[in-house]
Amino acid sequence: MRTISRTVADPVRAPLLATGPVASIYARTGQGAEGELRLRRRGLAASLAQQGLDPETLQLARMQLASLTEEPGVEAFFLAGGRLLASFHLAGADTPEMAVYAPVPRVLPVLRWFQERPAHLLALVDRAGADLFSQPAGRQTPLMRTIHGPDDEIERNAPGGTAQMRYQHRAEDSWQHNGAHVAEAIADELDRSGASLLLIAGDVRAVQFLERYLPTRVRRQVRITHVPGTRGERRYQQEHVARAVREAVDAETGRMIAAVAEGLGRAGTAVDGTQATADALAEGRVSTLLVTDDPGDRRTLWIGPGAGDLAAQPGPLTAAWPWSFQAPLTDAAIRSALLADADVRVLTPGRAGAPAQGIGALCRFA
Template identity: 40%
Template sequence: MTTATATDTGTLRDLLQAPGPFLSVYFDREARPQLAQAAQSRWRGLTGRLAEEGAAPATLDALTSEVMDRLPGTGVLAAFAAEGKVRHVVELPGGGHGDLAMSGPLPHLLPLMEWRQDHPAHVVVVVDRSGADLLLYAEGSTEPVRRTVTGPDDEIGRSSGLPQMRFQHRAEDSWEHNATAVADAVAEALGEVSARLLLVAGDVRARQYLTKHLPSRVLRDVSIGQVSGGRSEDGSGGGRAAQVAAEASAAAREETAELLRRLDEERAPGGHAVEGVHETLEALAAGRVGTLAVTDDPRDARTAWFGTSPTDVYERHEDFVPNGSGPLVSGRLADVAVRSALLTGADVRILEPDTPGAPSQGTGGICRFG
């Protein structure tokens, strides 16, 4: 079993390839100890319903033990269990739409993936004239990796005895050399977490030098914003953290909007968009989908069929041509589509129900090729 506050794509793929059936729960924990009894009652209601649906007692017991050990807590606890074992647990601070429990042949990953996409990878740099503090947030992470960059040049002080003009030139050169080192470290950090959002705080002049020395690929491909505060202990950390969270959330919304714009453009004749259940599953079966867009609606009871291969996906069982790869299994449509997309290297974007511009029948995407 793995436990995390972030879940990478590799972990999701491992879950999808593990043997089922799965129990998937999203449990909104109570932060206050005095409400622990109410949380336990809610949990008994969830597990009781799963038991009525035929969930294996050993798997329910494993889930219950895991969840009870984590009460009280904050945020949503997502847990996935099969064959009497909890396969993965992840804490989702501040997320969720209430309790959810599902049983099926596949783990129900869509709420986790939606939370993850709402927390895009980003880098925060707090810069001054001697260096910078960096905070690296991987996608779906609320806890950063922290680094300090110290520039190669010491800032020249007034005590150097240099004439004012010469002092100023030497100081400016020193600050710019330091900014170059920070810019290199920032570019490396952005690449390390695959971030397309950079948030800059700190000394105004140092920020100018940093922007000047960022590589052209960063200036071209990365959205750069500003947040308040500096490197000194001035009490600005809390306010800056709130600004960073707001900027990351706005970037996530823009990524969804950009996908919907692209989807609309690709609907034109000759475009690479597919939408609707039949067309999308056919494209997934051909390994053509580059980005899948799927609506997450717990009330959606539609099903599809899947086999052992990532491209064994069918709208109807009768569409399957036996090929020696094993029997087909019926699962929730959205879960089957997500499984095929992730296991064939496609990106996935989870949409809220009734999202304007969403693909027909809540399922669609943009293909790599026609």
């Protein structure tokens, strides 16, 4: 389960490709009186002016702040050279407001938001078919699709005797055919959406037939979780689905932490600590970066223009790139990982089993 899907990776990566400093702005929306909101947004713009943002980009920042949506959440946007590089509406986010003008954009809060809202598929099934709700990563509203099974003889009610047995067998055959049809539709939807989390609810027997016919690739590559409820009760599913998604995200984070711990015992399959992780990023070995979101972290890394131009100490990097500079550790490490098409997993402070010094990685090769 990637933190960000391929479909959103490019917009998140766009600010990281800028050749100069970037303004990273996080502004809360739909919360507070109009006068209070104006004051807060003026404060964000004033902060950028004090940090040296150029007049053209500062004017654009003011325009963006003045035209924010009123939907509750946080608006994150990134500006440089008088251009809007990327913007995201983080519905339901609790990210503090900030305005930072720095060599490396601060995309960690965006990554954390997407991590908490992975793409997933909810299947509400009965013996006649299913309702599928495909939830793209980060979206609030799912896409619904109804699947009708090919067979409509789903009742076993009939007179007794041998006729009863014939009706029962025909009904069982219909359930199986419908289950196979729904399983095929689910596999197609998972392939289309890229979701790696499947939530199933509905009639017990229908669920059994569905799972029997799910392709092997789905059972191996997708996390499958059961949630309470039946078809036709979508409005009652939201709380159960939200809980199941949170548990799946937490379990995946735990799996990655365990994989790092296990990989430390095998040469080169995982690293932890600032120096070892910076070296692995510089060498292009990282497949997944694990980094702790600690607002109090004051550590830095030295970076140059490329994904691999990264070091814990200046030394050779500053000799090769005289204009290299320091950046906050988390921002610099995330930039290096995303530019190299690695995934990033954000950890909360104090997470049990977290890598040493709050940073580590799974590696592509030793």
